[in-house]
Amino acid sequence: MTAAIEAPMVTELDALESESIFVFREVAAEFERPVILFSGGKDSIVMLHLARKAFAPAPVPFTLLHVDTGHNFTEVLDYRDQTVAALGLRLEVAKVEDYLADGRLRERSDGTRNQLQTIPLLDAINGHRFDAVFGGGRRDEERARAKERIYSLRDEFGQWDPRNQRPELWSLYNGKHKPGEHVRVFPLSNWTELDIWNYIAREQIPLPSIYYAHERDVFERDGMLLAVGPYSQPRTGETAEKRLVRYRTVGDMSCTGAVTSTATSAEQVVIEVAASEITERGATRADDRASEAAMEDRKREGYF
Amino acid sequence: MSTPIQRQLLRLATAGSVDDGKSTLVGRLLHDCKAILADQIAHVQHVSSSRGTGDFDFALLTDGLRAEREQGITIDVAYRYFATEKRSFILADCPGHVQYTRNTVTGASTADVVIILVDARHGVLEQTRRHLAVAGLLRVPHVVLAVNKIDLVGYDEAVFKGIAKDVSQLANQLNISDVQAIPVSALVGDNIVERSPATAWYDGPTLLDYLESATGRDDTSSRPLRFPVQYVIRPQTDDQYRDYRGYTGTVASGTVSVGDEVIVLPAGRRTSVSGIDRAVISATGTAVAERPSAVAGEAVTVRLADDLDVARGSVIVAANSSPGTRRELLATVCWLSDRPLTVGARLLIKHTTTTAQAIVTKINGALDLDTLGVIDATGLELNDIGKVQLKIAAPLAADPYSSNNITGSFLLIDAHDGWTLAAGMIDDEEGELL
Numbered sequence: 001m002t003a004a005i006e007a008p009m010v011t012e013l014d015a016l017e018s019e020s021i022f023v024f025r026e027v028a029a030e031f032e033r034p035v036i037l038f039s040g041g042k043d044s045i046v047m048l049h050l051a052r053k054a055f056a057p058a059p060v061p062f063t064l065l066h067v068d069t070g071h072n073f074t075e076v077l078d079y080r081d082q083t084v085a086a087l088g089l090r091l092e093v094a095k096v097e098d099y100l101a102d103g104r105l106r107e108r109s110d111g112t113r114n115q116l117q118t119i120p121l122l123d124a125i126n127g128h129r130f131d132a133v134f135g136g137g138r139r140d141e142e143r144a145r146a147k148e149r150i151y152s153l154r155d156e157f158g159q160w161d162p163r164n165q166r167p168e169l170w171s172l173y174n175g176k177h178k179p180g181e182h183v184r185v186f187p188l189s190n191w192t193e194l195d196i197w198n199y200i201a202r203e204q205i206p207l208p209s210i211y212y213a214h215e216r217d218v219f220e221r222d223g224m225l226l227a228v229g230p231y232s233q234p235r236t237g238e239t240a241e242k243r244l245v246r247y248r249t250v251g252d253m254s255c256t257g258a259v260t261s262t263a264t265s266a267e268q269v270v271i272e273v274a275a276s277e278i279t280e281r282g283a284t285r286a287d288d289r290a291s292e293a294a295m296e297d298r299k300r301e302g303y304f
Numbered sequence: 305m306s307t308p309i310q311r312q313l314l315r316l317a318t319a320g321s322v323d324d325g326k327s328t329l330v331g332r333l334l335h336d337c338k339a340i341l342a343d344q345i346a347h348v349q350h351v352s353s354s355r356g357t358g359d360f361d362f363a364l365l366t367d368g369l370r371a372e373r374e375q376g377i378t379i380d381v382a383y384r385y386f387a388t389e390k391r392s393f394i395l396a397d398c399p400g401h402v403q404y405t406r407n408t409v410t411g412a413s414t415a416d417v418v419i420i421l422v423d424a425r426h427g428v429l430e431q432t433r434r435h436l437a438v439a440g441l442l443r444v445p446h447v448v449l450a451v452n453k454i455d456l457v458g459y460d461e462a463v464f465k466g467i468a469k470d471v472s473q474l475a476n477q478l479n480i481s482d483v484q485a486i487p488v489s490a491l492v493g494d495n496i497v498e499r500s501p502a503t504a505w506y507d508g509p510t511l512l513d514y515l516e517s518a519t520g521r522d523d524t525s526s527r528p529l530r531f532p533v534q535y536v537i538r539p540q541t542d543d544q545y546r547d548y549r550g551y552t553g554t555v556a557s558g559t560v561s562v563g564d565e566v567i568v569l570p571a572g573r574r575t576s577v578s579g580i581d582r583a584v585i586s587a588t589g590t591a592v593a594e595r596p597s598a599v600a601g602e603a604v605t606v607r608l609a610d611d612l613d614v615a616r617g618s619v620i621v622a623a624n625s626s627p628g629t630r631r632e633l634l635a636t637v638c639w640l641s642d643r644p645l646t647v648g649a650r651l652l653i654k655h656t657t658t659t660a661q662a663i664v665t666k667i668n669g670a671l672d673l674d675t676l677g678v679i680d681a682t683g684l685e686l687n688d689i690g691k692v693q694l695k696i697a698a699p700l701a702a703d704p705y706s707s708n709n710i711t712g713s714f715l716l717i718d719a720h721d722g723w724t725l726a727a728g729m730i731d732d733e734e735g736e737l738l
Binding site: 011012014015017018019021022025026028029049052053054055056057058059139140143146147153162163165166167168169170171172174176177178189190192203276277278279282 | 312313341342343344347380381382383384385392394406407409410413414534535537538539541542544545548552553554581582583584585590591592601602603605616640652654655657709710713714715717721722723724727
């Protein structure tokens with residue numbers, strides 16, 4: 001038998017924080033034009049917080065990019081714009097609405113837009129010649145994401161090839177790529193939903209208000225609570241009612257579900273998440289239920 | 305108010321041949337640790353019944369790719385996260401198929417524990433030897449030999465002991481000091497989380513008991529300081545920090561304290577540490593807080609007393625224990641590419657924060673998996689483990705891998721397409737890593 005556990009030198013959250021900071025610095029040093037995907041969601045907020053830590057007291061040396069579905073929560077867009085202004089960052093916005101307006105994309109029959117983000121994202125990457133694209137994806141979110149490397153090479157079409165990923169050894173990240181290719185970088189790969197919330201509580205990171213319990217008109221569809229709003233209305237047989245809810249993820253309003261909750265602080269959310277019997281995506285993302293490999297298929301096309 | 309949970313992370317990797325039941329073992333471990341939530345269980349039940357793979361196919365918990373599910377094999381490493389009351393785990397679930405050995409190397413490079421599965425009916429196979437060799441080379445601190453499908457050999461103690469003895473002999477040859485053999489059935493759940501009444505003759509720990517009590521990698525904070533510089537911070541636009549010049553990085557080994565005498569490699573200039581900073585983010589903005597010291601694993605910013613030429617690629621080391629620099633390396637490499645290695649090849653080497661050109665000047669041999677001895681080789685092919693000599697275009701502050709797995713490891717990269725060709729470990733001066 002082995003000896004008892006020694007007192008940890010660096011605790012779990014500190015270890016995760018240091019690992020993420022290391023990744024930000026590697027990218028800043030080795031790429032020409034990195035960009036952070038920033039949606040105003042909790043993972044991208046934690047990602048930006050870590051990026052600030054990596055370069056303090058200097059400013060974050062990256063542009064932000066938001067792929068705007070046009071179906072966003074107002075609270076989240078406000079948070080995004082205030083953050084960008086307060087930190088003096090540059091924000092590029094790629095709008096799905098623009099693509100719908102001129103016919104490059106067409107609205108899906110189910111009205112959801114998460115899947116429509118891929119083309120505007122790839123166009124923005126090509127147009128700005130971004131060579132490293134930070135995403136807030138975590139491997140605990142979804143079974144295809146569990147296969148993702150921290151540095152994920154994408155070809156000129158933005159495609160992910162899970163069979164042909166580069167081996168990723170020690171903390172030696174290989175960012176070499178050919179012209180036209182880019183690298184998706186996931187500094188939060190090893191964080192879990194609970195780690196994210198523990199960290200938000202520890203660092204007292206402000207979030208958009210919809211992450212905490214509030215009253216909202218919702219209706220139930222496929223076991224999910226969808227908000228009544230401009231992009232989603234109850235159909236026949238579905239009834240709207242006022243409930244105390246919060247969001248575990250924020251995305252396209254039309255397919256992101258709320259959960260019933262009384263948590264009004266990060267500490268209370270930690271307790272709820274620790275006790276939850278359902279995963280973040282299982283509880284809140286309709287689009288992942290589309291098929292057995294919905295996320296994998298989208299990632300292969302260039303989704304984040 | 306709850307306080308954030310502060311546990312120690314343990315990193316695991318699995319290895320084993322195809323059909324030894326790795327995915328089932330991992331699924332079972334996660335399931336029995338209650339790390340699988342209701343929606344994931346419902347999904348697996350649904351897919352299991354629609355495919356006719358029984359009520360609950362544990363492998364479907366981890367095999368996430370379409371092709372993996374269709375073929376019933378694991379293609380690429382999947383990372384899983386679970387926690388018990390005692391600690392939290394990052395598990396790299398690695399494929400067993402020989403063509404994906406590079407993924408086993410990937411998973412094992414950061415692992416504190418490698419779980420090697422052997423099918424009780426088949427015993428030690430070539431892949432078992434290869435995975436043991438990889439674990440030994442990468443100096444994984446602990447190896448668990450999970451003798452799986454023990455139910456299919458009637459819970460026979462002699463079968464278990466025979467395999468444990470074979471592996472123990474191999475481990476001795478490969479300098480692996482800590483091997484714990486455990487008889488398990490991933491399918492039934494024997495000795496994974498719950499002790500099995502069917503193996504009353506076995507008095508060792510269950511798999512989970514073992515994982516909860518295993519120590520991590522050696523404490524590297526007591527070793528000599530190594531601090532590879534990643535990026536230089538000079539916020540010249542900010543009045544408060546107009547003269548600030550900080551060198552960021554993660555402490556690779558040892559401890560760095562304000563006032564320490566250090567040497568900056570490769571130039572070899574001596575100076576002292578004048579400050580150690582960590583960022584502080586508050587409602588009012590971003591600043592830095594001074595720290596008296598930092599230990600291995602921490603990402604910090606170091607300031608130096610003298611204005612030296614320090615940039616990415618520099619390594620700040622303890623003045624009394626400098627590794628010096630070298631432009632020639634003797635190393636053991638795991639060849640990870642379909643393109644064979646030949647003498648004279650020009651490659652890129654990535655070592656800590658330096659990327660430089662390298663030429664392979666000699667191939668000193670390859671590992672023979674049957675005898676575990678070194679045989680002559682003129683080239684290395686996919687999955688070969690070999691010994692090479694390299695000439696480097698820039699001086700590297702390198703240590704033997706046996707004393708430092710960060711300053712002792714490197715990648716070899718194809719300069720044309722950027723593909724990672726090999727994982728390298730620098731040999732001890734006296735010679736043999738193999």
